[in-house]
Amino acid sequence: MGALLVVFRKEFNENLRDRRTLLSALLLGPLLGPLMFGLMVSRMLEQSVASDEPVALTISGSDTARNLTRYLQSQGVHLTMAPMSEDQARAAVMSGRVPVVLVIPDDYAARLRAGTPAPVLLVADSSDSQTRKTADRARQLLAGYSSAIAQSRLQIRGVDPLLAAPVLVVDVDVATPSGRAVVVVGFMTYFVLFAVLMGGLYLAIDSTAGERERGSLEALLSLPVARSSLVGGKILATCVYMCLSLALSLGAFVCVFRFVPLEKLGMSANLGVGTALAFFAICLPFVPLGAALMTFVASFTRSYREAQTYLTLVLLVPTLPIAFASIYSLKTRGSLMFVPSLSQHLLMTSVLREEPVAALDICVSAAASLSAAIVLFVLIARHWRRETMLG
Amino acid sequence: MEASARSKRAQRGIPRMIEAFGLSKRFGDVQAVRDVSFVARDGEITGILGANGAGKSTCLRLLYGVLTPDSGRACIDGIDILGETSKARGHLGVLPHSAGLYGNLTALENIEYFGRLLGLERRRLRSRTAEIARVLGMESFIGRRAKVLSQGQRIKTALARALVHDPGNIVLDEPTNGLDVMAIRSLRELMQSLKAQGRCVLFSSHVMQEVAALCDRVVIIGHGKVLADGTLQSIRDGNAAASLEEAFLQVLESGEGTG
Numbered sequence: 001m002g003a004l005l006v007v008f009r010k011e012f013n014e015n016l017r018d019r020r021t022l023l024s025a026l027l028l029g030p031l032l033g034p035l036m037f038g039l040m041v042s043r044m045l046e047q048s049v050a051s052d053e054p055v056a057l058t059i060s061g062s063d064t065a066r067n068l069t070r071y072l073q074s075q076g077v078h079l080t081m082a083p084m085s086e087d088q089a090r091a092a093v094m095s096g097r098v099p100v101v102l103v104i105p106d107d108y109a110a111r112l113r114a115g116t117p118a119p120v121l122l123v124a125d126s127s128d129s130q131t132r133k134t135a136d137r138a139r140q141l142l143a144g145y146s147s148a149i150a151q152s153r154l155q156i157r158g159v160d161p162l163l164a165a166p167v168l169v170v171d172v173d174v175a176t177p178s179g180r181a182v183v184v185v186g187f188m189t190y191f192v193l194f195a196v197l198m199g200g201l202y203l204a205i206d207s208t209a210g211e212r213e214r215g216s217l218e219a220l221l222s223l224p225v226a227r228s229s230l231v232g233g234k235i236l237a238t239c240v241y242m243c244l245s246l247a248l249s250l251g252a253f254v255c256v257f258r259f260v261p262l263e264k265l266g267m268s269a270n271l272g273v274g275t276a277l278a279f280f281a282i283c284l285p286f287v288p289l290g291a292a293l294m295t296f297v298a299s300f301t302r303s304y305r306e307a308q309t310y311l312t313l314v315l316l317v318p319t320l321p322i323a324f325a326s327i328y329s330l331k332t333r334g335s336l337m338f339v340p341s342l343s344q345h346l347l348m349t350s351v352l353r354e355e356p357v358a359a360l361d362i363c364v365s366a367a368a369s370l371s372a373a374i375v376l377f378v379l380i381a382r383h384w385r386r387e388t389m390l391g
Numbered sequence: 392m393e394a395s396a397r398s399k400r401a402q403r404g405i406p407r408m409i410e411a412f413g414l415s416k417r418f419g420d421v422q423a424v425r426d427v428s429f430v431a432r433d434g435e436i437t438g439i440l441g442a443n444g445a446g447k448s449t450c451l452r453l454l455y456g457v458l459t460p461d462s463g464r465a466c467i468d469g470i471d472i473l474g475e476t477s478k479a480r481g482h483l484g485v486l487p488h489s490a491g492l493y494g495n496l497t498a499l500e501n502i503e504y505f506g507r508l509l510g511l512e513r514r515r516l517r518s519r520t521a522e523i524a525r526v527l528g529m530e531s532f533i534g535r536r537a538k539v540l541s542q543g544q545r546i547k548t549a550l551a552r553a554l555v556h557d558p559g560n561i562v563l564d565e566p567t568n569g570l571d572v573m574a575i576r577s578l579r580e581l582m583q584s585l586k587a588q589g590r591c592v593l594f595s596s597h598v599m600q601e602v603a604a605l606c607d608r609v610v611i612i613g614h615g616k617v618l619a620d621g622t623l624q625s626i627r628d629g630n631a632a633a634s635l636e637e638a639f640l641q642v643l644e645s646g647e648g649t650g
Contacts, residue, residue: 002510003507003508003510006504006507006508007508010493010496010500010504013496014493014495014496015495017495018495214491214492214493214494215487215489215490215491216489216490216491216492216493217489217491218457218487218488218489218490219485219486219487219490219491219505219549219552219553220508221457222455222456222457222480222485222487223480223505223508223509224476224477224478224479224480224481224509225508225509387457387458387459390452390457390458
């Protein structure tokens, strides 16, 4: 136990002096998630505000469709008259000079008068999310105009327009404000786990592959110290850095949530200090597992570079169950609590949704992660006792 | 002080030395070391001489217990390195082939880290580091980060680290490899002073001049076997050669014949 603490103190202090460790553990890892999250939400806010703005439309051939033009203007559409052919309109939209063009063919008025369907062309790029919104609005307005004409045609012929509307669809959205927020916030749980792993990334490398590359490993291994104490001290130091990174990350999330006006999106964020503390408690058992996993992988590598390559992949490991969960939209369930990272993701999501969380689920999640950590620790200690460890 | 303590122990008849008894080690298809026996005594510098790949490092690694022999055993001061690993290693200071330091720690912190791992209590650690720093002439750089030290300063720090628990026996694996002239010179002086303190010094080298300049005894190893073992004079005499170099070549040739 004494040697374990000596190793822990040395690894902790040494890495405190390493700029690379500090950068990844205490800056990049914890702040990347909150930063990206803040950017994403602000962008969504921009877009939602944009939908209330008047739609700007370029129209060609408005002379042949005076009524339609007037109708659009009365609906608050900002029209720009620019006569152009269909091909010209295509080119203009493709080059991005104008977002959406409404082309009214010359025979529009004649067809309308004859009572045959009169095509109008709505030229837009559906791969551009911004103009797609404009095009959708224009399509809605045009459909409204079309049905207004249809109704008056039916009325003129003495038919009740209601007969042409046999089914009426009414949307009822039951998403609660915080439930809707989960859609946005769902990926945040990954960033929390990512911050945990990033916090220990360089320490896990430095204390294993780094030790070998530096040439200090053999001297260390020739000391009369149990290998399990060496490994234990190294993993403990990695854990402490991971906890620091986790705490910083959660703190940053709390700050971001305070400044990002989520209510404007019709969501309530529910990420105050209390939730952050709950997140910390939920993720705490994942910390030794992450530290053991990274130390395990790094112990088998020969050099710093090799360790970096493999550990970058390890950073993605917690995404797999989370991606699986979102594809199959899994909800908190007893059996899923045995899967580390997934269980933490589900528990955090439940807390965020303000759903009740069973104490048993929390215990199972913690026990599963800790047992996996212990198994890995035993494997690492066994590997360190092997002669091949000398390299 | 240390020397007198050791001589007292010597009077009580406690054996102090490094002994190898029939050590053998195989890696896959390669028999790295076969039936190696020798003794390195207190107050002497013993050199293990051999070409690259002759099995010197494997031999030393078996002695300080990071490798387990297939057969045979090694003792430090009469303590079996496998049977009582911790106790035996307490009597042994090791400067491995790659004796890297922790760049972000100071020279002193590097030494203290090993001292703490060896279980030295605080007061003893402080007096030991002060003493080593004085003996090795490290005062001017002991507070500097290891990454900014010169080669000579690094080798001193690594040696100080190996000596922090005041071991009676020192094993150095090709200690002069990659060092510049100044660093080699200070290392030689250090080894001489360790010998003068009555310690048992065992080191490996593939450079004959080095061995000839430093050693009281030489163990020549080729293809993992001991080809010759004795004082410089006895090896020269035994091969009727004028220089150690000639003797070395003769020994190697005869070794090839039987190997």
